[in-house]
Amino acid sequence: MDHATTTQAPVSNTTKHVTFRIWRQDGPDQQGHYDEFRIAYRPGANVVSCLMEIQRNPVTTDGRKVAPVIWDAACLEEVCGSCAMNINGRVRMACSALIDRLIGGGESIITLEPMKKFPVTRDLAVNRDRMFDALKRVKAWIPIDGTHNLGPGPRQSPADHSVMYKLSTCITCGSCLEACPQVTVDNDFMGAAAISQARLFNMNPTGKMNSEERVRGLMGPGGIQDCGKAQNCVKVCPKEIPLTTSIAVMNREVSKQIIKDIFFNQEGDKKATGGPG
Numbered sequence: 001m002d003h004a005t006t007t008q009a010p011v012s013n014t015t016k017h018v019t020f021r022i023w024r025q026d027g028p029d030q031q032g033h034y035d036e037f038r039i040a041y042r043p044g045a046n047v048v049s050c051l052m053e054i055q056r057n058p059v060t061t062d063g064r065k066v067a068p069v070i071w072d073a074a075c076l077e078e079v080c081g082s083c084a085m086n087i088n089g090r091v092r093m094a095c096s097a098l099i100d101r102l103i104g105g106g107e108s109i110i111t112l113e114p115m116k117k118f119p120v121t122r123d124l125a126v127n128r129d130r131m132f133d134a135l136k137r138v139k140a141w142i143p144i145d146g147t148h149n150l151g152p153g154p155r156q157s158p159a160d161h162s163v164m165y166k167l168s169t170c171i172t173c174g175s176c177l178e179a180c181p182q183v184t185v186d187n188d189f190m191g192a193a194a195i196s197q198a199r200l201f202n203m204n205p206t207g208k209m210n211s212e213e214r215v216r217g218l219m220g221p222g223g224i225q226d227c228g229k230a231q232n233c234v235k236v237c238p239k240e241i242p243l244t245t246s247i248a249v250m251n252r253e254v255s256k257q258i259i260k261d262i263f264f265n266q267e268g269d270k271k272a273t274g275g276p277g
């Protein structure tokens, strides 16, 4: 990182400004520190637009020219899910975090930190492989047997459709994992997002054909049994997905599967021993 001292962009005494205290970290196993940057206040600005401004002139409040801040972003409209980070200690999407709502009157400090439940790749960018591994575990997709036109799919009731639509708005941002006390850096609890996606694909008329595989994906270490019902996930989800309902629904499905397994195993035992059937 270049720490050469340069002249900071002048900030007028009469200009309202905002100070950003930003976590800097060169790589996953590196020590981190905070850098402070001060920029002029602009009404209606969001955190991403301020990060862009800092990127254009990465000079700290004490006059050091440093490497530009790294963060993930793509759509800038809360669809891609990549800009989730801790903003003033709470996980949110940087694209929809408006400065006006984060600061009080006069000069204010906004602290930006990477999510802590995922390995930092650099500065505010994290590696969310953990989430994608969980989606693979629950087979959060519908297998198709070709790309040819299969005609219209099975009909869905409007009631089911409205539930499925809401579940389908998950943007894999990771906020629910970040807020969950059961998710830690050294365990493999899958978190609420994958559980909710298993519910979504099990509701789909075609997806139902693989529902048992998804339910089995929720079972075992790191699965739905590790949920501690803290309910933080539902409070931070930017898409307001009913995650606690999804967890309750899928818990019931797992319980049913466990009972089925016990029943069929007992049947198998009876046949094997010639006992009364």
Ligand code: SF4
Pocket: 169, 170, 171, 172, 173, 174, 175, 176, 177, 192, 193, 196, 236, 237, 238, 239, 240, 241, 243
């Ligand atoms: S369920 Fe909500 S908080 Fe969790 S990854 Fe999806 S959109 Fe983000």
